Structure formats: C-alpha cells, structure tokens
Amino acid sequence: MTSRQDLFDTLAQVGKALGSGHRLILLERIAQGEASVETLASAADLTVGNASAHLQHLRRAGLVTATRSGKQMLYRLTDQRLVTLMSLMREVAETNLAEMxxxxxxxxxxxxxxxxxxxxxxxxxxxxxxxxxxxxxxxxxxxxxxxxxxxxxxxxxxxxxxxxxxxxxxxxxxxxxxxxxxxxxxxxxxxxxxxxxxxxxxxxxxxxxxxxxxxxxx
Amino acid sequence: MTSRQDLFDTLAQVGKALGSGHRLILLERIAQGEASVETLASAADLTVGNASAHLQHLRRAGLVTATRSGKQMLYRLTDQRLVTLMSLMREVAETNLAEMxxxxxxxxxxxxxxxxxxxxxxxxxxxxxxxxxxxxxxxxxxxxxxxxxxxxxxxxxxxxxxxxxxxxxxxxxxxxxxxxxxxxxxxxxxxxxxxxxxxxxxxxxxxxxxxxxxxxxx
DNA sequence: CCAACATTCTAATGATTGTTAGAATAAAAC
DNA sequence: GTTTTATTCTAACAATCATTAGAATGTTGG
Missing domain, CATH: 3.40.250.10 (Rhodanese-like domain)
Incomplete structure (x- = not known):
C-alpha cells in the first residue's frame, strides 16, 4: 500500500512547486516566454543563486525545462496547461480566501x-x-x-x-x-x-x- | 512592492495545500462526499490528530469547509473546481514526470x-x-x-x-x-x-x- | 590558453512543516 | 452532572525547505 503513497507524493511535487510565492512569480514571468536566470531573478527580486535553486525545483517537478543558449540557460514552461492550472488556482483562491x-x-x-x-x-x-x-x-x-x-x-x-x-x-x-x-x-x-x-x-x-x-x- | 509578494504568497497557500501526498489522499476521499475526521484519517492512514492538522491546513487554504453534525465534524470541498484543478495537476504530472x-x-x-x-x-x-x-x-x-x-x-x-x-x-x-x-x-x-x-x-x-x-x- | 560571464553546486544558517502523544474542548448519551 | 465520543490544541522533536555567500562548472571571446 506504500506505492499508492509514493504516487500521491510524486503528484504532490507539482503542488509543492506551486506552493511558493517566489516560484509563482517566476512562473508568471516564464509564461511570457523563455527567459534567462538573471532575467527571472530580477523579475522575482531574488539573488541569482536563489532563483536558480527555485528553478531547479520547478524543473524537478516537471513544470519548466531549460535549454542552453550560449552562456545563458533559457527556461520555459513544459506545458501550456500550467497557465490554466494557475488560473484555476487563482479562481479558487479568490473565491475561497477572503484575504485575496x-x-x-x-x-x-x-x-x-x-x-x-x-x-x-x-x-x-x-x-x-x-x-x-x-x-x-x-x-x-x-x-x-x-x-x-x-x-x-x-x-x-x-x-x-x-x-x-x-x-x-x-x-x-x-x-x-x-x-x-x-x-x-x-x-x-x-x-x-x-x-x-x-x-x-x-x-x-x-x-x-x-x-x-x-x-x-x- | 511587498503587497505583490503578499498576494502571491497567499495564492501559494493553495499550492502548498496541494503539496502533500497525505493531503491529496484526503482530498480524493473528500471529493466523494462529506466525511468525518475519523473516516478521513483512516482513508489516508493517518492518526486522527494528524489528519485533523492537515484538514486545518486545507481549511486555511480555502479548499475545504467543515460543519458540525452532532459529535462529528463533516468536511467537504469548498469548490467543485478543485476536482478539475487536481485532474489538471495529474495530467501535468503524468505528461512531464517520467516517474509518474x-x-x-x-x-x-x-x-x-x-x-x-x-x-x-x-x-x-x-x-x-x-x-x-x-x-x-x-x-x-x-x-x-x-x-x-x-x-x-x-x-x-x-x-x-x-x-x-x-x-x-x-x-x-x-x-x-x-x-x-x-x-x-x-x-x-x-x-x-x-x-x-x-x-x-x-x-x-x-x-x-x-x-x-x-x-x-x- | 586565459579572462569574463552566466549558472549551478556546496555548506551553513534559520524558518517552516509533519508527526506524535497527551491535554483541552465540545456535544451527546445516560 | 458525569461519562463517552469526536475533534482540536499544545508542546516537542525531527525533517524539510529557503536563503546566502562563496566555490566550482561550463561557455564565449579574445
């Protein structure tokens, strides 16, 4: 019965990746089009090292991919459905969280x-x-x-x-x-x-x- | 510029709530219909205390509500869209995570x-x-x-x-x-x-x- | 090959989260 | 009112995560 738990834990990685304001801001920017780590770091107001760590996190969760272009790594969304996913999150939050x-x-x-x-x-x-x-x-x-x-x-x-x-x-x-x-x-x-x-x-x-x-x- | 960060941090609460295998299992069960803490704890194979803590977490994130019925608290989804949200997560995970x-x-x-x-x-x-x-x-x-x-x-x-x-x-x-x-x-x-x-x-x-x-x- | 640059990795720190056991609360049954 | 049952709260500990500074890696351009 632990393989069931493993499955849900792996699925939860997607949730975890979406469970940080900094990462959501990074995703908002990545959704505009591919961008370098430095661009993303400045969009999210993070140090480059920290942004890189968050991007690795998003990568492990399957939400973004990176390709090298010259000196830079360019990050992009793996999946258009992520935009829909984030819109749904937003709707749910706005409906059910008074604070929003x-x-x-x-x-x-x-x-x-x-x-x-x-x-x-x-x-x-x-x-x-x-x-x-x-x-x-x-x-x-x-x-x-x-x-x-x-x-x-x-x-x-x-x-x-x-x-x-x-x-x-x-x-x-x-x-x-x-x-x-x-x-x-x-x-x-x-x-x-x-x-x-x-x-x-x-x-x-x-x-x-x-x-x-x-x-x-x- | 910190109010932007606050907004995304609050939105991230929804993601955080979805970022635990135990909570996803709880949600799968809650999606079948309202259920008591004990029912949910046994569905997710958790102690009652721990299940209760996770349910509080889901509640704070606006994903479930609880009403008292006699001795029991009955938890239900706040929002049908959550089922869609979880389906999308599943699709994204299955598409982009080889492990899935x-x-x-x-x-x-x-x-x-x-x-x-x-x-x-x-x-x-x-x-x-x-x-x-x-x-x-x-x-x-x-x-x-x-x-x-x-x-x-x-x-x-x-x-x-x-x-x-x-x-x-x-x-x-x-x-x-x-x-x-x-x-x-x-x-x-x-x-x-x-x-x-x-x-x-x-x-x-x-x-x-x-x-x-x-x-x-x- | 060397210097400059972009990114990632490493190690250390503090902050947050998950878990348990047991105490506290709240409603129901007697 | 006392007891029972269901749930939540509290305190403590371990585990995980975010962040920083600095070292290491890999690429470009001389």
Whole structure:
C-alpha cells in the first residue's frame, strides 16, 4: 500500500512547486516566454543563486525545462496547461480566501482612483476587436512582446508610455494588457493614460491566458 | 512592492495545500462526499490528530469547509473546481514526470494481468450508456455511493463483490468505476470479475470527475 | 590558453512543516 | 452532572525547505 503513497507524493511535487510565492512569480514571468536566470531573478527580486535553486525545483517537478543558449540557460514552461492550472488556482483562491480580495485591491489601490479597475473581459475584447472599435495596447517590455503578443497589439513598454503617445488613437477606446491578472503594468498605464484624457480600460487577463485559451497569437 | 509578494504568497497557500501526498489522499476521499475526521484519517492512514492538522491546513487554504453534525465534524470541498484543478495537476504530472508512469503502473501492476488496465473513456461510456450496451458498476463503499453516484449505476462494494454477483448482467459489458484515476477499487473488481468470466472494463475516471464535468448525478 | 560571464553546486544558517502523544474542548448519551 | 465520543490544541522533536555567500562548472571571446 506504500506505492499508492509514493504516487500521491510524486503528484504532490507539482503542488509543492506551486506552493511558493517566489516560484509563482517566476512562473508568471516564464509564461511570457523563455527567459534567462538573471532575467527571472530580477523579475522575482531574488539573488541569482536563489532563483536558480527555485528553478531547479520547478524543473524537478516537471513544470519548466531549460535549454542552453550560449552562456545563458533559457527556461520555459513544459506545458501550456500550467497557465490554466494557475488560473484555476487563482479562481479558487479568490473565491475561497477572503484575504485575496483585500490583497488584490491593495495591490491596485493607488491605481484605482477613477474606476481604472473596471476590466474588459475576454469576450468583450474579442467583440471590440472584431468591430474595430478598440485599439490593443501591450505595455510589457519589448522582449516579452517580441516573444509573443495578441494580434494587432501595439507595444509601448510602460517606461516609454509618455514618449510614444502618437502611436495611440484618440478616436477609439484603448484596451491595455500585460502579463496577467496580477500584473500592475496595465493598471499603471490605464491610470496614466486616463490622466491624459484617453479613453482606456485594462484587459482582465494577460498574454499567457490568451494563448492558453487557444486564441491566435503573433 | 511587498503587497505583490503578499498576494502571491497567499495564492501559494493553495499550492502548498496541494503539496502533500497525505493531503491529496484526503482530498480524493473528500471529493466523494462529506466525511468525518475519523473516516478521513483512516482513508489516508493517518492518526486522527494528524489528519485533523492537515484538514486545518486545507481549511486555511480555502479548499475545504467543515460543519458540525452532532459529535462529528463533516468536511467537504469548498469548490467543485478543485476536482478539475487536481485532474489538471495529474495530467501535468503524468505528461512531464517520467516517474509518474512507473508509479501508476506499479500501483496497478498485479491487477493488470490480462489487460485490465485498458480503460473506458468518458465519451465511450456515455455512448455505451445511451445505447444500453453497458451496465455501470460502482464498487465504492455504500456510504460513498449514497452520497452521489453516476446515473443507473449498481452499487456493489468491493468486499461484497462475490456475494452479489446476481446483480450483474451476463449479456452486457460491465463498466466499473470508483473514486478516481488513482483508486484501485475498480481495478481490483475488473480483475476479479474477469476471472469469473464477465466482460468488464474499468472507467478512466471516478465519480468526482464525472460530477465536476457537469454530467448528471444521482 | 586565459579572462569574463552566466549558472549551478556546496555548506551553513534559520524558518517552516509533519508527526506524535497527551491535554483541552465540545456535544451527546445516560 | 458525569461519562463517552469526536475533534482540536499544545508542546516537542525531527525533517524539510529557503536563503546566502562563496566555490566550482561550463561557455564565449579574445
């Protein structure tokens, strides 16, 4: 009867791997596209050594793979289903953990002055894109945009937002997106663009969720 | 920037809760229907005190709730999505962890003498039920059957299999199911019934997966 | 081959978790 | 009210995990 226990212990490795905030942040970044240890360490605010250790952990649990490219190791997700898995975790947590709501609103607190929290759902966005009534804005850094983005999205990394305003339409609503539901970039963008008088809302989800849903990407 | 970390740490509580073989076994049992601490402790082969501690852990992570019923506390899942979450974990683990395959086949090794591992998929089962070409056999204990089962299933708990053979048809194929993909009951049943000359296969999944898929239950 | 760089490994530390046995609590039965 | 039964809490210990600093490995570019 111990082989049953072994099986569940091995399955639990996947859970364990998902059981650390630092690793979830690493995964959020990896889901944007392959990245080096240093990139990942800085995204998660970890020392390189520590990030490497967490990445080994994720690797042993079968969640990421690494390939060498020159001097760097590039980590990527083994499986698109992980994005779905993490979305489900998020939904379960938001539904059943009272604390989550508080933390989400705190994270976006200062960015929610004038209703910037109201998000566009996937269906709304799809409808808007079909009729051409919205322009899509990707505010992630350039290299993440290059690794994959929503069709017809314009890339203006958040740092360059004010200097690239001429790329944005005035006559249509703008929908901004970034890495995912817990990424602050699009919130920040919405806040800043609203101050400048743009009609802009953020998209509910990010690039990984869009891709995992089987929707077309570029 | 620490509120972002807090958010992911809280989300990670869900992962942590899923990061223990003992807790996954508890959840497999809870997914069959509400159960007392003692029932759960014996299902997971834990002392009652230890099981209680794990259940508190699951509770804090928002995965289960408890209500008192007389002397007993009854634990149940907070959320049907957890069954989907665990199925996804299983798929990811089976796809990406080589060890899983070995462990699954070891768990069912002795029960796979004559191809008893070949399972019926959900679609096959649905088709067979529609045409009336299969009889459904639920080999879980009586109380789990009573808490919910697939429509038209006959309940013969594994221990009573040989003494209740007259409930089983000889002219149709029998499909046996139990708690889920890693439950040995239906395997054992298939093996024993085949020795007796019955035409019988097992169902891929269990009652919780069927229910979580939104299919009708009784 | 050497120097520079990216990553992983090692060893040591502190923090967290799992487990047990036994005490405390809470409801039910008498 | 006292006893019984089910569960949770407490304290203690062992085991596991996260983190850091620094050494070791492997790759690139001279």
């Amino acid at each position: 709501e508080r933390l989400v609103s705190r994270l976006f607190a200062e960015k929610n002055a004038d209703g910037a929290l109201e998000a566009v759902s996937r269906d709304e966005l799809l409808a808007g894109l079909k009729t051409g009534s919205v322009a899509l804005l990707d505010v992630r850094p350039e290299n993440e945009f290059a690794a994959g983005h929503l069709p017809e999205a314009i890339n203006i990394p958040l740092e360059q937002l004010e200097s690239m305003l001429d790329e944005l339409p005035r006559d249509r609503e703008i929908v901004a997106y970034c890495r995912g539901p817990y990424c602050v970039l699009s919130h920040e963008a919405v806040q800043r663009l609203r101050k400048l008088g743009y009609r802009v809302r953020r998209f509910d989800e990010g690039f990984p969720e869009w891709k995992a849903a089987g929707l077309p990407v570029h | 395959e070995r462990l699954v086949s070891r768990l069912f090794a002795e029960k796979n003498a004559d191809g008893a591992l070949e399972a019926v998929s959900r679609d096959e089962l649905l088709a067979g039920l529609k045409t009336g070409s299969v009889a459904l056999l639920d080999v879980r204990p009586e109380n789990e059957f009573a808490a919910g089962h697939l429509p038209e299933a006959i309940n013969i708990p594994l221990e009573q299999l040989e003494s209740m053979l007259d409930e089983l048809p000889r002219d149709r194929e029998i499909v046996a199911y139990c708690r889920g993909p890693y439950c040995v009951l239906s395997h054992e049943a298939v093996q024993r019934l085949r020795k007796l000359g019955y035409r019988v296969r097992r169902f891929d999944e269990g009652f919780p997966e069927w229910k979580a898929a939104g299919l009708p239950v009784h």
